[in-house]
Amino acid sequence: MLIKRDFLPQKGKWSLVGGFLEAKESLDQAALRILNNLTGLNDIYLEQLYTYGDTDRDPGERVLSTAYYALIKAGDYHLPIKRESTAKWFPIEKIPNLIFDHNIMVDKAMRRLKRKSLSQPIGFELLPEKFTIPQLQKLYEVIHQRELDKRNFRKKILSMGLLKKLNEKQKSGSRKGAFYYRFDKEKYDDFVSRGFHFEI
Amino acid sequence: MLIKRDFLPQKGKWSLVGGFLEAKESLDQAALRILNNLTGLNDIYLEQLYTYGDTDRDPGERVLSTAYYALIKAGDYHLPIKRESTAKWFPIEKIPNLIFDHNIMVDKAMRRLKRKSLSQPIGFELLPEKFTIPQLQKLYEVIHQRELDKRNFRKKILSMGLLKKLNEKQKSGSRKGAFYYRFDKEKYDDFVSRGFHFEI
DNA sequence: CCAAAAGTGTTGACCGTACACCCATGA
DNA sequence: TCATGGGTGTACGGTCAACACTTTTGG
Structure with missing residues (x-):
């Protein structure tokens, strides 16, 4: 701004x-x-x-x-x-x-x-409460100014176990719709306190 | 201080x-x-x-x-x-x-x-011109407050190709003596400009 | 000859990366 | 029915971590 x-x-x-x-x-x-x-x-x-x-x-x-x-x-x-x-x-x-x-x-x-x-999972600060994995991926792509492979991105992000899948889809933006996720606050705090590193 | x-x-x-x-x-x-x-x-x-x-x-x-x-x-x-x-x-x-x-x-x-x-190879700033690999390892051990495996450390450091081995040994500190090394300034600058990450 | 530090290689597990096809749906 | 973005699995290569013995030499 x-x-x-x-x-x-x-x-x-x-x-x-x-x-x-x-x-x-x-x-x-x-x-x-x-x-x-x-x-x-x-x-x-x-x-x-x-x-x-x-x-x-x-x-x-x-x-x-x-x-x-x-x-x-x-x-x-x-x-x-x-x-x-x-x-x-x-x-x-x-x-x-x-x-x-x-x-x-x-x-x-x-x-x-x-x-x-x-x-750090900065998505916490930058995304709305509910967000989709493609949204999160786009965030990382903007920050790092390069494209990421969606299969690898999804695998990596989900393997951290910080996301909870919701039973709701975002309908705008695509025909199929993308599932919403939410950060799991507790696991996130664990994660941060132990410190982690993460290649992308 | x-x-x-x-x-x-x-x-x-x-x-x-x-x-x-x-x-x-x-x-x-x-x-x-x-x-x-x-x-x-x-x-x-x-x-x-x-x-x-x-x-x-x-x-x-x-x-x-x-x-x-x-x-x-x-x-x-x-x-x-x-x-x-x-x-x-x-x-x-x-x-x-x-x-x-x-x-x-x-x-x-x-x-x-x-x-x-x-x-970044901070050894540049913290070690004398000539230093031994055990010295460099101790530096990292102090900074990270934990012990490192000397085989792995040596392998990792040498694989970066930033060190030049000298034909001279440090005789104090051990019976056998440890070879001195020197940072290769050119390769170091390459390295820094490309940015690198390094787990330890 | 012995204590003390220097020096050396291999293996298994894990992780990152590359890569191609099917799915669901609104228009 | 088709265009669009969502969603999925595998295989290879590289890197990290664990681990034990030999070498050198001053005392």
């Missing part, structure tokens, strides 16, 4: 969403507040990415920026966006030139996400 | 090394400067770890801390440490209670290092 800057410098260019830390809030709280102000969303997965501290990043004055990235469930982004006029979603491969070092931030976030997706 | 605080609050407790960012330096430069002031070392591998921004981390006043960790070659730490009276090296498993959230920082650094050691 990018916003079109409506003030100088670089007015009119696309930019990541940002704001200033207040005296009595933590960095995490600030990130939540800023995201919430723009989108109205709560309960969003947020993770600190990196702190950018070069003296000349912002040509105006010296600014330190601690970048965070959020994972927002597919479907939630239909919610009304507050400053709708300026905020817009972009597919990751079509991100335009951004102000300052923001493209570097996006790049770092993507690398973090790729790595993370190999050691 | 820890220092004993010689000022309040928490005077006498162990602490990580820190300092304040100056107006005209980047975070990276500040980290280098602070490390150099204490140890006299240059050309040290430094990596930003995380920025701690809770409002009550320091009971005195509000402080934001961007933590960095350094990898210092075994052997270099024999160099005279400037503030020698207060700085001391600790084995990782014997780190005492530290001030504020510094134990959390150490913990995060260790986790980062474990992960990193699986995707």
